[in-house]
Amino acid sequence: MGMRVEDRRVLIAGGGPVGLLSAWLLGRQGIPVRLFDVNAAPQADPRAATTHPATLDLLADDGLADDMARVGLVAPIFQFWDRPSAEKVAEFDHAILKGETDHPFVVQCEQFKTAKLILERARKLPNVELLYSHEVVDIAQTSDTVSVDVRGPDGIKTHSGAYLIGADGGRSVVRKQAGIAFDGFTWPERFIVLTTPFDFEASSGYCYRSYFADPDEWCNCFKVSADGPPGLWRTVYPTNPELSETELMSDASVQARMQKFFPASRPYEIVHRNLYVTHQRVAETFHKGRVLLAGDSAHINNPIGGMGLNGGIQDAANLAEKLAKVLLDKAPDALLDLYSLQRRTVATEFVQEQSIANKKRLEAKDPETRKRNLDELREIAADPARAKQFLLRTSMVASQRRVAAMALTEA
Numbered sequence: 390m391g392m393r394v395e396d397r398r399v400l401i402a403g404g405g406p407v408g409l410l411s412a413w414l415l416g417r418q419g420i421p422v423r424l425f426d427v428n429a430a431p432q433a434d435p436r437a438a439t440t441h442p443a444t445l446d447l448l449a450d451d452g453l454a455d456d457m458a459r460v461g462l463v464a465p466i467f468q469f470w471d472r473p474s475a476e477k478v479a480e481f482d483h484a485i486l487k488g489e490t491d492h493p494f495v496v497q498c499e500q501f502k503t504a505k506l507i508l509e510r511a512r513k514l515p516n517v518e519l520l521y522s523h524e525v526v527d528i529a530q531t532s533d534t535v536s537v538d539v540r541g542p543d544g545i546k547t548h549s550g551a552y553l554i555g556a557d558g559g560r561s562v563v564r565k566q567a568g569i570a571f572d573g574f575t576w577p578e579r580f581i582v583l584t585t586p587f588d589f590e591a592s593s594g595y596c597y598r599s600y601f602a603d604p605d606e607w608c609n610c611f612k613v614s615a616d617g618p619p620g621l622w623r624t625v626y627p628t629n630p631e632l633s634e635t636e637l638m639s640d641a642s643v644q645a646r647m648q649k650f651f652p653a654s655r656p657y658e659i660v661h662r663n664l665y666v667t668h669q670r671v672a673e674t675f676h677k678g679r680v681l682l683a684g685d686s687a688h689i690n691n692p693i694g695g696m697g698l699n700g701g702i703q704d705a706a707n708l709a710e711k712l713a714k715v716l717l718d719k720a721p722d723a724l725l726d727l728y729s730l731q732r733r734t735v736a737t738e739f740v741q742e743q744s745i746a747n748k749k750r751l752e753a754k755d756p757e758t759r760k761r762n763l764d765e766l767r768e769i770a771a772d773p774a775r776a777k778q779f780l781l782r783t784s785m786v787a788s789q790r791r792v793a794a795m796a797l798t799e800a
């Protein structure tokens with residue numbers, strides 16, 4: 390007798406890029422998938438854009454990474470600047486990673502575009518059901534099955550499956566209902582993102598990914614392709630925790646911040662302004678019984694270095710491969726513990742550590758520490774061997790190698 394569909398079905402809470410990628414990767418292998426998202430339709434979310442080489446390597450199948458490069462921007466270079474002196478301190482070119490990755494460059498592709506490209510692929514699979522306007526409100530599991538209560542247009546209904554992936558973001562209901570702790574801390578300052586068509590490359594030679602160290606107000610400046618040439622520039626700054634959202638987001642405050650960053654003869658055109666609370670947290674486990682966590686539900690970090698979604702995509706690829714082995718080849722459930730071990734280790738050892746270090750390097754106030762930080766960046770950039778090691782880490786190739794080494798150790 391064949392298995393019932395619900396005995397093989399994977400339920401997914403959340404249709405952000407991580408949930409959608411999980412759905413597509415599992416669906417491609419013939420596994421029945423049912424995904425729920427609380428929103429009525431995919432959101433034009435202005436958060437992640439930077440997609441690192443190690444992640445692009447995972448997305449090469451079916452031309453996905455190529456499509457991301459086509460709708461986004463290829464950014465081989467990133468720069469560090471000293472904001473007070475306006476000096477370019479260091480420049481790094483991913484070309485040095487040729488032979489280490491198939492994608493020796495970053496692709497700046499806004500996360501809603503990445504999600505859309507995955508969605509187009511997932512929609513072609515008859516075994517993948519994508520249910521929008523469906524909110525997961527409760528979960529329950531036994532040793533054999535997992536179920537979710539979902540509030541949809543027709544009220545609350547229960548859906549059952551073999552496994553549940555919580556890809557429902559930082560405030561994950563799945564993580565909370567499964568009783569999985571999310572330890573870490575919240576930064577007191579919120580980050581403000583101001584997006585403008587002003588061309589910082591033409592005006593001042595900033596490349597598509599530029600980081601500015603400053604004892605008072607660090608900044609990140611990035612280009613995204615938006616709706617096509619000429620594209621938009623996103624500037625990211627810390628904000629004063631004592632000021633209210635209204636004060637921080639007012640036209641006067643936004644213009645003053647932009648003029649301080651880069652004085653211009655006219656007011657800036659601001660097309661988006663967003664304020665984010667940022668955290669550093671990792672779930673105590675990514676696997677509890679029939680519940681698995683991936684993406685922001687499992688780990689969140691500040692966006693300096695652009696690693697949050699990259700980590701989530703790497704989770705989804707790792708998890709889909711293992712879940713398929715469990716569901717299709719009867720591999721032991723312990724394989725899912727390996728998923729948790731691998732991905733949790735790199736979330737902690739690499740992404741948390743690196744994103745906190747990135748922030749500290751940009752915001753350092755003590756003149757001695759600043760000088761040491763900037764001198765170190767200059768020295769690394771001037772030494773090809775050190776620059777390569779540095780880029781292997783920032784591009785997340787090193788963390789993927791750590792994951793692969795753990796698989797060998799555990800095998």
Ligand SMILES: Cc1cc2nc3c(=O)[nH]c(=O)nc-3n(C[C@H](O)[C@H](O)[C@H](O)COP(=O)(O)OP(=O)(O)OC[C@H]3O[C@@H](n4cnc5c(N)ncnc54)[C@H](O)[C@@H]3O)c2cc1C
Pocket residue numbers: 402403404405406407408425426427428435436437438439440500523524525526556557558559561562580582665683684685686692694695696697698699700701
């Ligand atoms: C300013 C900023 C810049 C960033 N830049 C980068 C970057 O350059 N590179 C990078 O790698 N990362 C970056 N990040 C991080 C990145 O945005 C997140 O890591 C990413 O969105 C995580 O994707 P996700 O699919 O896990 O979660 P989300 O994108 O949060 O998606 C979760 C989905 O779940 C749905 N949902 C939530 N609750 C429920 C429920 N109960 N039932 C059903 N559906 C539910 C939501 O509607 C949403 O669609 C940045 C973050 C910020 C704030």
